[in-house]
Each structure stands twice: as structure tokens, then as C-alpha cells.
Amino acid sequence: MTTFVLFGGTGDLAKRKIIPALYSAFVNGRLDPEFTFIGAAREALSDEDFRKRVATSIETYAAKANGTKEQLAAFLNLVGYTKIDAKNPEDFEVLKSRVNADTSKAKLFYLAIGPDIFIPVVEQLSKHGLVEGNARVVVEKPLGRDAKSAKEINSALRTYLNENQIYRIDHYLGKEMVQNLFALRFANSFLEPLWNRKWIQDVQISISEQVGVETRGDFYDKTGALRDMVQNHLLQLVSIVAMEPPVNANPDAIRDEKVKVLRALRKFTADDVSKKTVRGQYRAGAVDGKPVIGYQNEPGVPASSRAETFVAIRAEIDNWRWAGVPFYLRTGKRMASRCAEITINFKPIPYSIFGKGQGPLRSNRLVITLQPEESVQLFMKAKEPGEGIRLSDVALNLDFAEASNLRRVESYERLLLDALHGDLTLFVRDDELGAAWEWIDPIMNAWENDAEGLKSYIAGSWGPAAASYLLAQHGAAWGEEYVEG
Template identity: 85%
Template sequence: MTTFVLFGGTGDLAKRKIIPALYSAYVNGRLAASFSFIGAAREALTDEEFRVRVAASIEAYASEDADHSAEKMAAFLALTTYSKINAHEAGDFEQLKQRIHTSETDPTLFYLATGPDIFIPVVEQLSKHGLVEGNARVVVEKPLGRDAQSAKEINQSLRTYLNENQIYRIDHYLGKEMVQNLLALRFANSFLEPLWNRKWIQDVQISISEQVGVESRGDFYDRTGALRDMVQNHLLQLVSIVAMEPPVNANPDAIRDEKVKVLRALHKFTPEEVSKKTVRGQYRAGAVDGKPVIGYQAEPGVPTASRNETFVAIRAEIDNWRWAGVPFYLRTGKRMASRCAEITINFKPIPYSIFGKAQGPLRSNRLVISLQPEESVQLFMKAKEPGEGIRLSDVALNLDFAEASNLRRVESYERLLLDAMHGDLTLFVRDDELSAAWAWIDPIMSAWSNDSEGLKSYIAGSWGPAASSYLLAQHGAAWGEEYVEG
């Protein structure tokens, strides 16, 4: 029997993401025929009380294509139980053990949707009660540490009780369909490889923008910030996939070997470089989609004089043969003008235009890979507009994945849960990846901590501080939404 134990089972992440993903996998026949789901948290609940919460979570957040019929819901709830857990109470884990059927072949998946401060106590108790032997796996949520040293300490502690191949460090961005399509795009199409280097690429831009503010996470977010929350994991994972060398095969460790090489090759900033190559900002009151919103310092749980960043832009560089001299512009922020996640590969301009000055400057070809809100790949090329004379404009060769296939789209958490159950580590972060990412982030955090004047403000509903545009403009570049065709 496959057993899924969700620590933090009454929390917001469980309610909004994990339980709906698990239900979607169940109703679409992706789970083992013999399956059980155990919620675990500090609150004292009966099985039936927990099932009521699970049902409410599914009704509110499960995907529309999931079967919401009373029969399916009842069948799923029949597989669901609850176990009260205090991370420091051995007796609670003994009771949990009685609910779990273990064997050498059937996997038991422990998902720690909790704060990192109780990762180690939970895993220690699981180990003491013999629950991480055999085919057991442990999924740990981000953030895994606050810096390189704390991440190292957490990893060393986890490895005291678990083998590396039992640890699934989750980054939900890696579960997105389009992120996996990046591997296919890179390594299954011969025409791109000759162009995928410093000779033909001008710059790479990776943006993840959100329209929402910190919502109910003000206290957590103010201790984390955009650099830790988004850059250290999501953005650097995208950088590593875009920039990696071809792996020897598609096995998990072969792919992760190449990703970590990219992270280690990222140029580490000196304090002087941090001031020139990074921008941090914090949103103030403004309007999003025509509706007024408050500033960050007025958000619940946020100190009124907070210096925490809600926006980051960075001009990164990779010190290796393929990418030397090609800037990677990274950007993320809350309360931005629109919600999107996008990778833009800007190719170098043509060396000479035969069409004369009347045509004006031509924007170079670009490949735009959209991760959200819609998944697509667009290759922008120049073509003649209809009519007399020659007037050129951009034409997109467009691959819209929603139109290209009528197969069901699997949400990222569902995919990652299934991969963990199947023992596939490809889309999970290895310990040396995590260490390399933190080693690059630490000098930036250190320089910011000694710079009380560097935090810029920006109006909610905009594209961030003006300094973010200047970061690119001083090198003759512009963010995609700022470029105006000549």
C-alpha cells in the first residue's frame, strides 16, 4: 500500500495546493490502487473533522477538470485519516506508526509542508520509530535555510537520518509543464544548439512577476524577502536549465550534474558589483487592475519601517566557455503590472540592414518561452508587411500548448507528488545544487545588509523601480514590455 503522510496537513499550503493536487491525481487514476492519505498536524482533530476540511479544500481549489462528484469525493475521503502530531512528542509518532503499512516495495511518502525549523525534529522521530527505512521518501518544502551555512546545517542533519536519494527538495516551478519542455526544446531540436551560445545570443531575460501582495504571509515574507523566496530557488533553477550543457542522458543525476555546473559558474559579486548589478525595491500604495491596493509596510504582519525587498532585478553572468559575456537579466516582484513568468532569449542583431534608414532600427530575433499564465513558445522573426514598399514587422511562429494538444494539463504539485511516489528525482533539487545557489546569493545578501540606502520604492501596479530599467538601458537593452519598435 502506498501511504502519503502530510505534515502541516491543516496549513495553507496543504489546503490550497497539496490536497487538491493529490485529489486530482486520484480521480484521474494516477495513484496506486491501494493508497492511503494521512494528514498530520498539531491540532487535535478526529478523522471526520479532518475529512470535512479536506472536502472544503477540494471544492475550493481542485482544478475544474477534476471529477467533483459526490461518489468520487466520498471514495477519496474514505482513504483519508488524521493523526495529531507534535514534532517533539514520541508518543504521537508511535500512534502514527500504527496507521502506516510499510513494506520493502510499497513507498511511504512523508511530505513536510511545515516551517524548516521542525524538519529535523520530525525526521529524527520518524527515524527513531523505524519509519524512514526501506522505500520511504521525505519531501521538504522551501525555504531550506536562510543562507549557505544554515542550509548546510539542515542538509547535514537530514543526511544523518536519510540517504540523499530519499530526500526530495521540492521547487514547484520545476513541475511546470513548460519548464520540462525547456529540456525538450534544448536537447531534441537540432537547429537551436548551434545558436545557443555567446556568438549568437545578446542577452537572456528571466522574469517572474506577481500581481498579488504578501496576502496573509506578511510575517513570514518579511523574514524572507524576494531574494530568498524567488531568486535563490525558482529563478536560479530556470537559469541552470536554460544555460546547462547537454547531459549524457536523461537520468536524474545526469541532468542535475549539468545544472550544478551552471550554478557554480555564476560570477560571484564583490560588494562594489552588488551596488552596480542589482536592484531591490519595495512596493508602495498604488492600483492593480484598476483597484487600489495598500503599500507593503501597511500589510498585516509587516513592520511599518520594514526594509525588506519585494522586488529584485539582477544582471548575472556565467563564467564559462558557452556564456562568457552574455548577461542574464533576472527579475521578480510582487504587486507588478501583470502576472507572468517568461524567459526571453534575445539573439544578436543582424550585422547590416539592406533596407535602409527609412525602415528604422530593427529589433533582433527573440525566442519567448512563457510559463504562465499561458504556456507557449514564440519565435519572433522579421517579415514584410502587406502593401507597397518594404515595411518590416515582427511575426511570431507560435506554439500554443493549450491548442497543440487536448491532453490534460497536469499541475506542478500533482506532477511532483507523482514523481516522488514513483521515486523520480529529476525535478527535485540535489544538495550540491542548493549549496551552489546559496553560495551565489550570500554575497548579495551581505552587501544589502550593509547598505541602508539601496532600497528603492515603486508604485504597486507598475513594472518596478526605475533603476531596474536603467540596469538594462546602460547596456543598450530593455525589458520586453519596455521595448518600442523603431
């Protein structure tokens, strides 16, 4: 028997992501036959009231699950609810009465709540004997605001839990294409000899969004793009792209190599921050032809806000494999398109035999697209049809939608199932989190002391012009800016 308790069960994350993911797993036969789902939140609801909300969530956000009315009814029969106030021990007594007392049975507590109440909840779970035996706790980001606060939260969690009970979730790690990064790196012999400073010119990792802050204005303004995206999603992608081959596929073997990359990232001085980072904030513009307001006019955002909605960074990794290879990181809201992409730009050929009429030849590149569609493209040069020799890019394209008709598993479903099965591979370990924050802290500190460094950019563009100059001064360009000669 497996018991799943969702703290914050009435919240936005629960209804948009977690409940639909659970239902999809149920429809596809991936849950324990004796699975029990208990929602927990401060609101006073009956089991039936909560079931109605769960049904609405599924009908609104789980269309891809393709479940039948009978399957929905069967799933709702597994659902219950208990009112929980983190400061009220009696509420946890009620919860305890609804959770299987057998410590050998799996229990998963998902904290889809603010980080300020992680510790009170875990403390009460511990005091009531709910985290003994085969119990696990999933915690959502943000886990801290800097290295110091993250260390304090982790230390407090470890007071009540063992490290192997803590599942720090980063939904980007559950994406199918991120999983394929491991296969691409470590199951293909032809790439390994090229995966180093001798053959790679630079690495670009971009996550661009067309949406603004939507209903998260108050939260986002206290967070910003650096904390919200770079510290977790982008640095996790960096660590996977740059890691050494692990000794095996066990969770700690993989995470050992990832943390080595994070520790090898060159720390920034204040002078480095001014030269190697760009931060921006979107102003009014148009996205897909529709006018949109500027960040400072978004609901919940102060009119004088200095929060960044765009970040570009030139990072470097000080180890033998990557010394001298820049890693360009970029993320932003209200950008020209929605895309998550990793581009490996290989070094140019040493000499072209095809004459000056060709113009500059763009070097070979490997483009790994995570969203909106998943693909891997290796761009090579080939002759265009016709007289003479005119070269152009040709892509060797692996389209995963066409390559396999197997069901695509959404990231939250994959991660929930891994947590239920006790697989820590795709969850962030405490030393990973600490190393990421230690690299981010000097950037945040320098920005706080630089009131003039925040650039503006038009919504619907690719960010501030300074982001283009960040690469141009080193003879590089972002993918969408490159013009073939």
C-alpha cells in the same frame, strides 16, 4: 500499497495545493489502488473531522479535477488523521501503528511545515523505523536562510536519510512549460548551434506577480524576494536554460549539468552588487485599476520594514558557452501584470539592406511563456503588406492549449506523483542548493550593509526606474519597454 503522510495537513499549503493535487491524481487514475492518505498536525482531530476539511479543500480549490460525488466519497475513504507533536515520541508511535510496516512498500512523508521542525520530525521518524526501506521525505522551501544554515539543515537531514530519499521541492520545476524547456533544448537540432555566446545577445528571465504579500506578511518580511524567488525559482530556470546537454535523461545526469551552471555563476563583490543589482519595495498604487496599499501597510509587516519585494540582477556565467552574455533576472510583487517569461534575445543582423527609413530593427527573439498561458514564440522579421518594404515582427507561435487536448497536469500534482514513483529529476539535490546559496550570500551581505539602496516603486508598475537603467546602460531593455522603431 503506498502510504502518504502529510505533516502540516491542516495548513494553508495543504488545503490550497497538496490535497487538491492528490485528489486530481486520484480522479485521473494516477494513484496506487491501495493508496492511503494520513494527515498529521498538532490539532486534535478525528478521522471524520479531517475528512470534512479535506472535502472542503477539494470543493474550494480542486474544481479543475472534475470529480464526481462518488469519486469524492471514494477518495475520502482513503483519508485518515493522527495528531502529531514533533516533541512527543508517543505521537509517532501512534503514527507508526497506522503506517504499513512492510519496508518494501512505498511511504512518502511530506513536510509542509516550518523548516525549524524539519529535523525533529525526521529524527522521530528515524527513531521509530519509519524511514527505512522504500521511504521518501519531501521538504518544502525555504531550506535555510543562507549557505551556512542550508548546509546545517542538509547535514542534519543526511544524519537520518540517504540523499536519494530527500525530495527538495520547488514547484516551478513541476510546471509543464519548464518540462518543455528540456524538450526545446535537447530535442530540436536547429537550436543547439545558436544556443551560445556567438548568437545570443542576452537572456531575460522575469517572474512578476500582481498580488502583494496577502496573509504572509510576517513570513515574507523575514524572507524577501531574493530568498523567496531568486535563490530557488529563478536560479533553477537559469540552470535549465544554460546547462550543457546531459549524457542521458537520468535524474543525476540532469542535475550534474545544472549544478555546473550554478557553480559557474560569477560571484559578486560589494562593488558588483551596487552596480549589478536593484532592490525595491512597493508603495501604494493601483493594480488593474483598483487601489492597493503599500508594503509597509500590509498586515504583519513592520512600518519601517526594509524587506525587498522586487529584485533585478545582471548575472554572468563564466564558461565557454556563455562568457560575455548577460542574464537579466527580475521578480517582483504588485507589478503591472502576472507573468513568468524567458526571453532569448539573439544578436542583431550585422548590416541592414533595408535603408534608414526602417529605424532600428529589433533582433530576433525566442519568448518562452510559463504563465499565465504557456507558449513558445519565435519572433522573426517579415514584410508588411502594401507598397514598398516595411518590416515588422511576426511570431511563429506554439500555443500548447491549442496544440494538444490532453489534460494539463498542475505542478504540485506532477511533483507529488514523481515523488511517489521515486523520480528525483525535478527535485533539487543538496549540491544544487548549496551552490545557489553561495551565489546569493554576497548579495544579501552587501544589502545588509547598505541602508540607502532600497528603492521604492508604485504598485502596478514594472518596478523601480533603476531596473530599467540596469539594462539601458548596456543598450538593452526589458521586453515590455522596447519600442519598435
